[in-house]
Amino acid sequence: MNTAQQFTSLATAVLRPNLVPNYWSQAAWTVLRVVAGVVMIHNGLDKLANIESFAQAYVEVIGLPFPIFFSYLAAYTELIGAPLLALGFLTRPAAAGLFSTMLVAMYHHVLVAGLSIPYLELSMLYAACFLFFLVNGAGLFSLDALIGGWLNAATGQAAPSLEAVTSAEVTATK
Template sequence: MIRAVLTRPLFADLGLLVLRVLTGALLIHHGYEKLANIENFADAFVRPLHLPFPIVLSYVAAFSEVIGSWLLITGLLTRVGAAAIAGTITVAIYHAIVTAGFNIYLLELLGLYLGAAGTVLACGPGLFAIDELIARLVEPNIEIDASSETFDEPAVVLSEAAATR
């Protein structure tokens, strides 16, 4: 019984929704904090890495977190938002390792953010996303197969015309 509940596509899509919304909601404030004092962020995090254009890269990091988080939360251009977050978090992990070594207390949160962004990149936003709504409006022949019991069976049945593209 438990396996049947956990492997139904609906619950996977609900899990992706929760992952997207929580990740975006918890990460977004980091971007706003960077924007509040961009010079301080550049001095503390970008300049120690000797990266060029520290102020510009600080704005890139801040907007990647803010815009990427909103894209995750809404499910619009979800993979673009997840990629922006993954890129920023990858640099943050590099910074943490260079400045503090393999300090688990610094790396654990960054690892969770990277894992969440990577999951959304790999799996997509799920059914409960604006991306999915747009896809259904563009291709109205997409149907959900409610009888699918596991991820091994296709959860989406496409029309023959859509499948041949």
């Protein structure tokens, strides 16, 4: 296998979603991905609106070094990762970054308020959504799935069809 084929194989593995053999569940998966991505964008904008204040109130409190740097890192992770997630493009890397920011947010909330659900609930819900997309990919209705299909076609590999996945799952459960 040459370098180009290795790259294509790696890119296909990263971009291809886990398939769920139901178009309605894939549509719901898409709605969740788009909503989670779109509503996350404002968090990055809020951080950039007053980066020094955010760094002092959140990053310094948890003891991270270079609070301004980490504040910008969180803001741009949200500003870049959230639209990528919404589009379903490079979903797993975007979800990994967003999931990381939510883990830090949850840590901050625990330090400040203990295990208080009102403080933790939003960051926990975001973290769960981002973990879902980190593990499963963007779903069938995404740019990742489209690009993964093109890469498979370019290399002559057949992408697994929904019917093939369904029959394989049925066989595996017997």
